[in-house]
Amino acid sequence: MKRVILVALVIVFAGVLFAGxxxxxxxxxxxxxxxxxxxxxxxxxxxxxxxxxxKHLNVxxxxxxxxxxxxxxxxxxxxxDIADSSREIKQGEIDKAKANGVNPxxxxxxxxxxxVVVNPQNPVNALxxxxxxxxxxxxxxxxxxxxxxxxxxxxxxxxxxxxxxxxFIELALGKGVNIIDKAIVQASNQTVKNTVALTKGAIGYxxxxxxxxxxxxISYDGVLPSKxxxxxxxxxxxxxxxxxxNGQPTGAVKDxxxxxxxxxxxxxxxxVGFIKVK
Amino acid sequence: xxxxxxxIEYLLPVFAYIALIALLGIVFTVLVEGLPLFKSYSxxxxxxxxxxxxxxxxxxxxxxxxxISSIFVTVSSMLIAVPxxxxxxxxxxxxxxxxxxxxxxxxxxxxxxxxxxxxxxxxLVFLAPLLQKIFHLSVGLNGFNASIILAFMALPxxxxxxxxxxxxxxVDIELASFGLGASKFETIFYAVLPAALPGIFTAVSLGFxxxxxxxxxxxxxxxxxxxIPNSIFSPxxxxxxxxxxxxxxxxxxxxxxxxxxxxxxxxxxxxxxFNLLAEYFRNxxxxxxx
Numbered sequence: 269m270k271r272v273i274l275v276a277l278v279i280v281f282a283g284v285l286f287a288g289x290x291x292x293x294x295x296x297x298x299x300x301x302x303x304x305x306x307x308x309x310x311x312x313x314x315x316x317x318x319x320x321x322x323k324h325l326n327v328x329x330x331x332x333x334x335x336x337x338x339x340x341x342x343x344x345x346x347x348x349d350i351a352d353s354s355r356e357i358k359q360g361e362i363d364k365a366k367a368n369g370v371n372p373x374x375x376x377x378x379x380x381x382x383x384v385v386v387n388p389q390n391p392v393n394a395l396x397x398x399x400x401x402x403x404x405x406x407x408x409x410x411x412x413x414x415x416x417x418x419x420x421x422x423x424x425x426x427x428x429x430x431x432x433x434x435x436f437i438e439l440a441l442g443k444g445v446n447i448i449d450k451a452i453v454q455a456s457n458q459t460v461k462n463t464v465a466l467t468k469g470a471i472g473y474x475x476x477x478x479x480x481x482x483x484x485x486i487s488y489d490g491v492l493p494s495k496x497x498x499x500x501x502x503x504x505x506x507x508x509x510x511x512x513x514n515g516q517p518t519g520a521v522k523d524x525x526x527x528x529x530x531x532x533x534x535x536x537x538x539x540v541g542f543i544k545v546k
Numbered sequence: 547x548x549x550x551x552x553x554i555e556y557l558l559p560v561f562a563y564i565a566l567i568a569l570l571g572i573v574f575t576v577l578v579e580g581l582p583l584f585k586s587y588s589x590x591x592x593x594x595x596x597x598x599x600x601x602x603x604x605x606x607x608x609x610x611x612x613x614i615s616s617i618f619v620t621v622s623s624m625l626i627a628v629p630x631x632x633x634x635x636x637x638x639x640x641x642x643x644x645x646x647x648x649x650x651x652x653x654x655x656x657x658x659x660x661x662x663x664x665x666x667x668x669x670l671v672f673l674a675p676l677l678q679k680i681f682h683l684s685v686g687l688n689g690f691n692a693s694i695i696l697a698f699m700a701l702p703x704x705x706x707x708x709x710x711x712x713x714x715x716x717v718d719i720e721l722a723s724f725g726l727g728a729s730k731f732e733t734i735f736y737a738v739l740p741a742a743l744p745g746i747f748t749a750v751s752l753g754f755x756x757x758x759x760x761x762x763x764x765x766x767x768x769x770x771x772x773x774i775p776n777s778i779f780s781p782x783x784x785x786x787x788x789x790x791x792x793x794x795x796x797x798x799x800x801x802x803x804x805x806x807x808x809x810x811x812x813x814x815x816x817x818x819x820f821n822l823l824a825e826y827f828r829n830x831x832x833x834x835x836x
Contacts, residue, residue, distance in 0.1 A: 420684045427770075427791050428601040446602060449611075449773030452687055452781050455765065455791050466675055469684050 299520045301329045305339020305352030308432060309509045311540045312378055313352055316528050319536060327520060343512055344368050349521050351512040354380070354435060371515045377528050379543035381476040381498035381506040382436055385461070385483040387468050392416040394487040397504070401441050403471060406448030411469060423451040424463050424472035432457065436473050439505045457541070473505075477541020495543045509542065576814060580807030583607070587801065592808060598772045598783070600792065600802040607805040609812065611774040615782035616816070618689050619768065620758045622778055623696035627757070628750055630697070631704030635749075638705070639712040640734055651709065658702035666766030669695040674767065681779065687769040689782040695763050700753035707752060711745020712738060743831040751824035755817055761786040785809045 303313050310333030317329035334342075339351035344365045357372050365372050384400060386392060392414060395403075402408040403421055412418045425447050426433040437445060452470075454460045457478045464470040465482040472483075476493055479485045485493055489504055497503035517525045527533045534544040583592070587607055595608020634654060638647050673694060674686025681690075715738050723737035739746075769781020770791065789806050 422685045428599065434601075444603065446599060449597070450771050450781070452685060453770030453772065453783065453791075455770075459766075462670065463685075463687060466671075467678070467685050467687075 297326065299327045301327065301350065301520055301524060302348045303329060303331045303350040303352060303511075304334055304342045304348040305332075305350075305512075306336040306354040306509070307333040308354040308380065308435065309333075309352035309378075309511070312509070312528075312537055312542060313350075313511075315536050315540050316524075316533055319532075320524055320527050324523075327524075329524065340372070340512060343372065343514060344370050346370065346514070349513065350525075353510045353512060354507065355438070356508075356510070357512060372512045373514070373516050375511045375513065375517075375525055375529075376508045376545050377511050378509040378534075378537040379495075379498050379506060379545055380435070380509055381493045381495075381503055381543065382432065382439065382473045383476050383479050383485040383493040384440075384471065384473050384488055384505070385464050385479060385485050386471050387464055388482070388484045389468055390416060390419075390484065392486060393484075394490065397440065397489050400488065401445075404441055404447050404451075405445060406450070419469040422467050422470040423448060424460050424467075424470050425451040425453055426460065426473075427453055427455055432473070432475065435507060436505070439507065440473075475541050476543065477538075498543050508545070573814065576807055576810045580804055580809075580811045583801060583804035583808050587805070592805070593812075596774055598788070600805060605801060607801070607808075609785075609805075609809060611772060612783055612785050612788050612809065613812065615689065615768070615775055616758060616784040616786070616813075618775055618778060619692045619696060619764065619782060619784050620754065622689070622693040623700060623757045624750070624754060626693060626697035627700040627704055627753055631701050631749070631753065632708050632746065634701075634705040635708035635712055635746075636734060636739075638709045640730075640738065651706065654702050654705050656702075657698065658706070662699065662760060662762040663766075665695050665699055666763035669763065669767035683779055685769065685781060687767055687781055688779050689768060689775055690778045692764045692768040692782065692784070693778065695767055696757040696760055699760060699763065700757045703756055704749045704753040707749035708742070708746045711742040711749060714745070715741045740831070744828040747824050747828045747831070751821055754820055754824075758813070758816060758820075759786060761790045765790055785813050789813075 301317075303317065310331065313331045317331050321327055321329055332348075333352075336351075336353040336355055339348065339353055340357055340361050342348040343351035344361065345368070351372075357374065362372060384395065390411065392411060395414060399408065399414050403414075404423060404425070406423075408414060409421055410418060411421055426436070437443065437447075441447075452463060454463055454472075457474045460472040460474050461478050461480075461483055464472040474483075476495070476498065479493070491497050491503045493503050493505065498506035511525065511528070513521060513525070516522075528537075529546055531546070534546050537544050592607055592609055593613070594610055595606060596610050597606045597608045598611060599606040634650075638651055638654075642650065669691050670687070673691050676686070677683060677688075677691055678686040719737050719741055720733055723733040728736065764784055765787045768784060768787060770783045770787060771781035772783055773780070775782045789809050792802070793806055
């Protein structure tokens with residue numbers, strides 16, 4: 269019995285050694301790229317990095333989702349190669365970067381359109397900016413006040429730390445506005461969609477990529493969310509998603525950014541639910 | 547041979563103390579990460595604040611709605627699970643025949659091994675629409691839904707341990723009761739159950755621990771609203787849900803991060819207080835022979 273275990277151990281050990289040798293034989297110099305920033309951009313960056321690393325075995329990309337502000341701060345401090353951001357860089361940040369000898373270079377990589385969705389049974393098809401705002405702060409609490417049936421409105425929102433929450437506050441409600449505390453809070457686009465699909469009086473907001481027949485996207489200020497209306501900026505709840513680098517990207521970082529902007533990279537953008545920019 | 551025994555004698559206590567080390571490690575970590583919050587945010591405001599707005603300017607860390615939600619959900623789940631659990635235990639140990647017991651007890655215990663995410667899914671897809679229909683609610687994701695799911699999760703612990711407690715009551719107590727002319731039901735309720743009480747307290751306190759600490763299922767069905775709940779049918783945000791939902795997005799070392807660890811301190815305190823109470827009652831009702 270002991271001998272069998274010993275033999276098994278030797279085989280396993282040899283296997284591990286062999287595997288270790290094989291993967292550590294460098295074909296080229298290993299390259300590390302770090303990406304830090306927006307949690308909204310995170311799924312795009314993560315997926316792009318995975319596919320890219322499969323093609324370039326010598327490149328190691330680490331992706332972190334810490335928020336747009338943190339990502340840009342990291343770029344300014346020189347602790348990241350690429351900063352993901354779901355908003356444009358602010359003038360104050362540019363000044364700070366310049367003072368640090370960093371020159372932020374903006375690369376729009378995708379578009380995002382927040383779709384306001386309701387239950388498919390709800391006859392309401394359109395809301396104005398004002399109505400959405402009043403619903404989310406709790407001044408309108410019944411669908412009959414916006415041309416619907418006499419059904420109480422169930423407000424569905426995202427966790428306060430999500431990028432989508434921040435974007436919605438910024439684009440639809442205005443900075444510093446607090447959503448009513450009775451709102452159902454969900455942790456992801458998917459669970460917001462499920463809740464709206466299962467709840468007759470619900471209203472929620474999700475990324476365009478998540479909209480399907482289980483919920484009904486309504487027109488916002490007369491415009492329905494779509495790839496076209498997001499691209500031509502007529503849909504007000506749309507925004508670009510960016511990657512920022514220090515100066516024009518070069519070397520491995522440039523190669524990765526080129527991949528993100530290539531048709532394959534843009535198809536990845538599409539597959540994780542956002543809108544291509546190329 | 548002697549050597550081997552000596553090694554084992556020294557090793558076993560080491561293993562036994564691993565649990566203690568883990569516990570101390572957890573308490574230490576939670577305190578170290580959480581307590582610095584109170585340098586910049588008063589404990590009083592933290593515990594009695596009615597608004598949890600961790601990302602507003604300035605951030606508000608009022609944990610009261612979260613505390614109330616946790617208590618609401620846990621207590622009501624216990625109100626459901628304890629009677630059902632004890633009734634199940636009495637039936638299994640004293641009233642059913644051995645064949646039924648051999649079949650039902652494993653079934654009840656199987657409930658304990660269902661992953662919590664499955665419970666959550668069940669609550670989300672099945673229970674939520676059902677509750678909406680029965681109680682004419684505008685939304686099925688609420689404290690009541692969470693309480694029912696938690697009751698099912700705590701039920702196997704309570705039923706199984708209570709059954710063990712009742713079964714291990716010495717048979718002479720039962721016989722003495724019969725000898726005094728008591729009926730079967732009188733015997734169960736006035737002789738066997740009181741003797742099994744300490745064990746039942748253990749069962750309930752473990753069930754309570756399961757209910758207050760459960761995260762995933764509650765995250766899926768409780769609704770997550772940050773307001774103070776005004777009824778069991780309000781969407782709620784218990785402590786565990788807040789920690790789980792927000793930890794991934796809060797920058798390490800920020801006030802928000804510390805506040806989440808402070809919520810964990812509160813949870814630990816609740817569990818410790820409840821366990822001490824259970825211990826007290828366990829001793830108070832402990833059956834003294836001779």
